[in-house]
Amino acid sequence: MELTRLPFLKSALKNRYPQLAVFIVMLVGYIFAILAGLIGTPVGSHNFSIVFVWIAWWAILILVAVPFFGRGWCAVCPIPLPGEWLQRGAVLSPPDKRPKWLNLRVPKMFRNIWLQNIFFLMLALFSSVLLTTPNVTGIVLAAMLFAAIGLSIIFERRAFCRYLCPVGGFIGLYSQTAPIELRIKDKQVCVTCEGKPCYNGSQVGYGCSWDVFPGGMTKNTYCGLCMECIRTCPHDNIAVNLRPFSADVAKPTARLDEAFKAFIMFGAAMIYAGVLLGPWGTLKDAAYNVGTGAWFIYAAVFLAIIFIVLPGLFTLAIMTTKSKQALKQRFMSLSTALIPLGLMFWVAFSLSFVLTNASYILAALSDPLGLGWNLFGTANAAWRPMLTTILAPAQTLALVVGLFWSARTAQKVNEAGTSTIPVFVYCFVATSIMLWLLL
Amino acid sequence: MSYRFALLLLVMAGLVVAFAPLPVQPITPQERTFEIDAHQFAYSPSELHVNPGDTVTIQLVSTDVVHGLYVDGYDISVEADPGQSATLTFVADKPGSFRFRCKVTCGAMHPFMIGKLTVGTNDWLYRSIGFSLLAIFAFFRFPRVAKD
Numbered sequence: 001m002e003l004t005r006l007p008f009l010k011s012a013l014k015n016r017y018p019q020l021a022v023f024i025v026m027l028v029g030y031i032f033a034i035l036a037g038l039i040g041t042p043v044g045s046h047n048f049s050i051v052f053v054w055i056a057w058w059a060i061l062i063l064v065a066v067p068f069f070g071r072g073w074c075a076v077c078p079i080p081l082p083g084e085w086l087q088r089g090a091v092l093s094p095p096d097k098r099p100k101w102l103n104l105r106v107p108k109m110f111r112n113i114w115l116q117n118i119f120f121l122m123l124a125l126f127s128s129v130l131l132t133t134p135n136v137t138g139i140v141l142a143a144m145l146f147a148a149i150g151l152s153i154i155f156e157r158r159a160f161c162r163y164l165c166p167v168g169g170f171i172g173l174y175s176q177t178a179p180i181e182l183r184i185k186d187k188q189v190c191v192t193c194e195g196k197p198c199y200n201g202s203q204v205g206y207g208c209s210w211d212v213f214p215g216g217m218t219k220n221t222y223c224g225l226c227m228e229c230i231r232t233c234p235h236d237n238i239a240v241n242l243r244p245f246s247a248d249v250a251k252p253t254a255r256l257d258e259a260f261k262a263f264i265m266f267g268a269a270m271i272y273a274g275v276l277l278g279p280w281g282t283l284k285d286a287a288y289n290v291g292t293g294a295w296f297i298y299a300a301v302f303l304a305i306i307f308i309v310l311p312g313l314f315t316l317a318i319m320t321t322k323s324k325q326a327l328k329q330r331f332m333s334l335s336t337a338l339i340p341l342g343l344m345f346w347v348a349f350s351l352s353f354v355l356t357n358a359s360y361i362l363a364a365l366s367d368p369l370g371l372g373w374n375l376f377g378t379a380n381a382a383w384r385p386m387l388t389t390i391l392a393p394a395q396t397l398a399l400v401v402g403l404f405w406s407a408r409t410a411q412k413v414n415e416a417g418t419s420t421i422p423v424f425v426y427c428f429v430a431t432s433i434m435l436w437l438l439l
Numbered sequence: 440m441s442y443r444f445a446l447l448l449l450v451m452a453g454l455v456v457a458f459a460p461l462p463v464q465p466i467t468p469q470e471r472t473f474e475i476d477a478h479q480f481a482y483s484p485s486e487l488h489v490n491p492g493d494t495v496t497i498q499l500v501s502t503d504v505v506h507g508l509y510v511d512g513y514d515i516s517v518e519a520d521p522g523q524s525a526t527l528t529f530v531a532d533k534p535g536s537f538r539f540r541c542k543v544t545c546g547a548m549h550p551f552m553i554g555k556l557t558v559g560t561n562d563w564l565y566r567s568i569g570f571s572l573l574a575i576f577a578f579f580r581f582p583r584v585a586k587d
Contacts, residue, residue: 045544132547277538279555281481288480288548356540357550383542388511392535396567404574411578424575431571439536439564 001242002185004230013227013240016092019076027078030141032368037138041370045383047134048368051360053141054131059354061171062346070178071171075225079144080161083152084209095206101153106163106211112257116169117264121306123166124268125299128276128287158209161224168224173261174343175220176248177405181241182214182223182230189237190215198229198238205232214238219248221258246340246405252333252413259335260311266338267306269345270430273437277352314338317422325416337410337423344402345434348395352438356385395438403431445580449573456569461562468492475499477506477519477541480548491534491559500524507542510556516542534559 004010012018029052037049044050065073085091089100123130123140130136148160161168184190190198198214201207208214210224214233217223230238253259275283275298286294311331318330325333359381366379373379387394410423471493476483477500489495499508501519508527509516512535517527541552 043544044547045549128548128551132550276551277553279482279485279538279553281483281485281552284480284548284551353550383544385509385511385540388514391511392563392567396563396570399567400570400574403571404578407575407578424578428571428575432568435564435567435571439561439567 002239003180003242004239009240010230013230016231019227020092022076023078023081026076027081030078030145034138034141034145036369037134037136037141039369040134042134043370044132044134045357045360046364046367046370048364049134049137049141050132051357051364052368053137055354055357056361058350059358061167062350063354066171066174066178067343067347068178068180070175070180070220071168071223071225072178072180073171074161074168075227077161079165080148080152080158080209082145083149083160084158086149087152087156088206094203095201097201099156103156104154106155106159110163112255113163113169113172113261114257115164116166117257117261119164120166120169120264120268121303124264125302126290127272128284129290131276132288157207157211158224158226162210162222169261170265172221173258173265173339174346177246177340177343178220179243179245179247181220181243181247182225182227183217183239183241184214185237185239187215189235193235193237197232197234202232202234207232218251221248246409249336249339249409250412251336252415253336254329254332256328256332259332260307262335262338262342263310263314264306266342266345266430267310269342269349270434270437271302271305273345273349273434277349278437314423314426317426320422321418323416323418330416330418333413333415334410334420334423336413337406337420337427340405340409341399341402341427341431344398344405347402348398348434348438351394351398352391355387355391358386359384392439396435399431399434399438403427442581449577449580452573452576453570456566456573461560461565463491463559466490466492468494470494470496472496472498474524475508475554476502477508477552478502479504479546480541480552482508482539482552482554485554487554487556489531489556489558491531493531493558495529495531497527498524499527504545505543506545506552508539508554509542510537510539512537518543531556531558535563536561 004013033049033053036047040047040049061073087101089096130140144165147164151159151164195202196213199208206228208229209226210222212222214229253262274280275287283298286298289295314335315327315331318334319327323330360383362378362381366376367373406427407424410420414420468490471489473484473487473495475497497508497517499506499517499519501521501523503521505518505520507516507518512533513529515527515529517525519525535558537556537558539554539556541549545552
């Protein structure tokens with residue numbers, strides 16, 4: 001179903017002002033989160049940066065935005081804005097073709113998501129500190145903003161979003177399951193289109209910020225929904241469509257960086273469920289005390305689970321069935337099956353974390369810096385876990401749906417035509433472990 | 440087996456997994472007392488097992504800063520000052536697994552200061568694994584749905 005047939009929606013997407021208005025609100029919120037992290041109270045549960053970034057924003061991102069809107073967050077994310085405005089030398093004015101800065105192309109060896117994988121893992125290893133310490137959150141948020149600005153000055157388009165952003169990497173992975181897509185309407189129109197303004201830009205708009213040619217796009221993974229191509233297409237050939245869930249994961253992954261992204265996210269959700277939500281204090285101590293011997297052991301185990309144990313067991317599982325297809329190819333294709341289950345692992349993990357801590361939002365709203373303010377009369381709202389009676393059933397539902405979804409995906413991406421039972425067994429065992437960790 | 444009959448069987452199996460009583464040995468309720476040492480950011484012991492109907496007394500001893508203990512599902516709590524102990528007594532009349540967690544902001548990792556209370560067996564875990572098996576069965580039995 002083509003959503004851009006709705007006149008209101010289409011005009012809202014073509015017009016830059018609605019998006020700019022959201023961008024500005026987000027940018028103000030983002031800068032405030034940085035300031036709150038740096039100058040606000042060091043008590044995380046009373047600081048805007050921790051409560052609004054890691055509880056409110058995270059809840060919206062993983063429970064709503066990614067499952068239902070794919071890269072919808074990227075469409076309004078403020079991180080690339082200052083860099084992009086600098087790069088263009090303008091905020092809204094018509095594009096000027098003369099490059100303002102270096103405008104280099106990102107070297108070919110970096111045109112993949114390995115840097116995103118590494119950046120995500122770097123943050124993941126420090127996540128116990130990052131999630132709980134306001135000034136660390138403030139520094140990381142500021143670093144991401146400055147990294148985006150720096151890369152915009154050196155490279156063309158949104159190099160940070162496309163190749164470095166640790167959040168964008170997993171949003172891209174899971175956006176394949178979302179029921180929203182931006183696609184061309186008629187491929188032939190793109191073939192014959194002169195100048196390809198959707199990619200190269202024109203007098204009415206900029207070329208694709210995400211370095212994607214819409215005419216060749218078959219997956220959501222790298223489309224940031226910036227909507228610039230809707231504005232520049234002279235043939236009205238770009239549409240935003242509503243589609244069935246998981247349409248993209250029917251097409252198997254053919255890249256090792258994307259396959260490992262699936263394992264990184266899959267494994268990180270399981271590790272977090274054990275370390276952060278489990279009853280084992282020793283694990284929490286090890287994860288929190290960065291730089292100690294225990295932390296180095298934690299980091300080594302974390303990386304071993306993600307890069308050796310999970311992919312190794314998966315490889316052993318798929319080796320139990322014979323196929324003419326190369327093992328590496330099968331590994332990449334069948335790893336696509338972990339995408340829906342991984343998303344549901346994160347949903348189940350986040351439900352627990354978010355519902356338990358959501359009541360901090362009210363207090364932080366009234367006293368965002370922890371300075372004793374009471375702006376809305378809710379500064380003294382008591383902490384109280386929410387909806388604990390439905391938490392376990394909701395987590396079970398998410399994981400069981402994820403398991404079924406993954407089984408279905410495995411069947412669809414199984415190009416070799418061999419039995420997918422080993423993948424089902426792998427997913428079932430992983431789901432059972434996740435259930436044990438959460439329930 | 441027709442499609443509809445298989446679907447009916449699946450629904451019935453789901454209801455059985457969800458609601459069928461699991462075998463339990465009748466155990467006379469006892470009084471159980473636990474001394475829990477609370478320190479940043481863990482409880483010791485962090486896992487408690489009691490039987491349904493037991494009267495549970497928790498003596499919370501805080502060894503560094505103020506800590507609390509809130510039991511999910513039971514909605515009861517207690518707080519202990521540094522070096523002091525506080526007591527919480529309740530009847531474990533709800534079977535299952537429940538997290539208990541610190542309710543007083545006690546430092547950076549406070550939101551993750553968590554323990555686990557299991558009353559009887561953790562039925563919901565076994566039922567959830569049963570649902571997972573049913574999901575796999577459903578996938579094989581309803582390929583038309585799965586491959587659409």
